Amino acid sequence: MSMKRFNVSLLFLALTAPLWSQGPITSQAIQQAQEGRTEAAALTVDDAIKGLEGQDAMTWYVKAFIQKTLYVERDGRDPGSPARDVAVGAILRSHELDQNGRLSERLEPLLTFLAETHLEDARDAIRTSTPGDATSAQRHFEQYALLQSAVDPMWDPTPDAVLLDQQLAEFAFARAETEERTAAGPWFAWGVQRYSAAANQGHDQYRSLYNLAVHTYNQGVRQFKAAEDNLDALDNALKNAAVLWRIAAEELEEAIEIDPNRPTGYEALAVVSEALLNQDRIEWCKTHLSELGGR
Incomplete structure (x- = not known):
């Protein structure tokens, strides 16, 4: 039996x-x-x-x-x-x-x-x-x-509902990393939507906003790296990446406001801020590379 x-x-x-x-x-x-x-x-x-x-x-x-x-x-x-x-x-x-x-x-x-x-x-x-x-x-x-x-x-169903949205978001971002660039966009947008929905429910907000910021920053890095060997595409790639990095910075600032006692938020914001500050240096390098290429 x-x-x-x-x-x-x-x-x-x-x-x-x-x-x-x-x-x-x-x-x-x-x-x-x-x-x-x-x-x-x-x-x-x-x-x-x-x-x-x-x-x-x-x-x-x-x-x-x-x-x-x-x-x-x-x-x-x-x-x-x-x-x-x-x-x-x-x-x-x-x-x-x-x-x-x-x-x-x-x-x-x-x-x-x-x-x-x-x-x-x-x-x-x-x-x-x-x-x-x-x-x-x-x-x-x-x-x-x-x-x-x-x-x-x-x-209260909220904690479990938030966790489900967070898991949906992580799955979407994982797919965004593995898909070709043309197919990654919808997955990335879906991940943003699910983490935003999780954050808006008022439970475990720090985790949702922090993870969303990290994925947003990484998406900008991937877009920039995909164009770094193409000077013609580099300018637009940098501008698009900067948009994502600024969004990531805002998300991290919001996460820090929710819980200012977690060092991870400040550490991540420092990385994002450095990427934003390096834009001018990247532009300078791009200009000089173009000049060298024209000689």
Whole structure:
């Protein structure tokens, strides 16, 4: 017997007769699930819900648990599993019906489990995001937040939402570094958008602004280096890089204002400031190189 099946059986065995005496069809579904006939149990509990037992929070809990079992054992935790979607709807309905909280000790573990699977899938979906589109990651996160809020109405989703945006931004900037110059722009802009969204949520702002500044500065460096062997393109490249460096400086100043006790902000601002101060020197070198090339 597998550990997953063992855990299922233990939980159902814990739901003993007094709780089920008024739900014969639900009891039949439990028996089928204990025997490993999960598909049949799913059909049976649906029949229970169509009748008077559908007003019982426990019946909806059993439906949620059976569908959760199908999601894990039949669907292999597939992010697109319809069984999980059904399980989420059923557990939320059970939570709604359980006004006196008699099922809270059973509901909360299942709510938490389903929530965590959606959070995992949200993070995994980052790798399939594209510039301007993180629909899959955001959809999974919304389900995660919905379930977590059922567990704890006072729960604040902001820290997890900020972390997701930060991870989306890092993925985008990593892609911007590896793409050809023509394809890097959309990824860079997407990274800026996600870090800006993270900073605007008021949590972990220093990290968002500092990382955004570092990536903005590096983007300017990459653009400049790409043109350093081409004197004709160097002037525009320097101007474009300087625009990014000034933006990076502003972002670092904002980060320092938020937390003036972190040395990393000052260190990074010194690097960016030096790059800006070196513009005149670069212009001087470019002029002299042009003159030498004309001789």
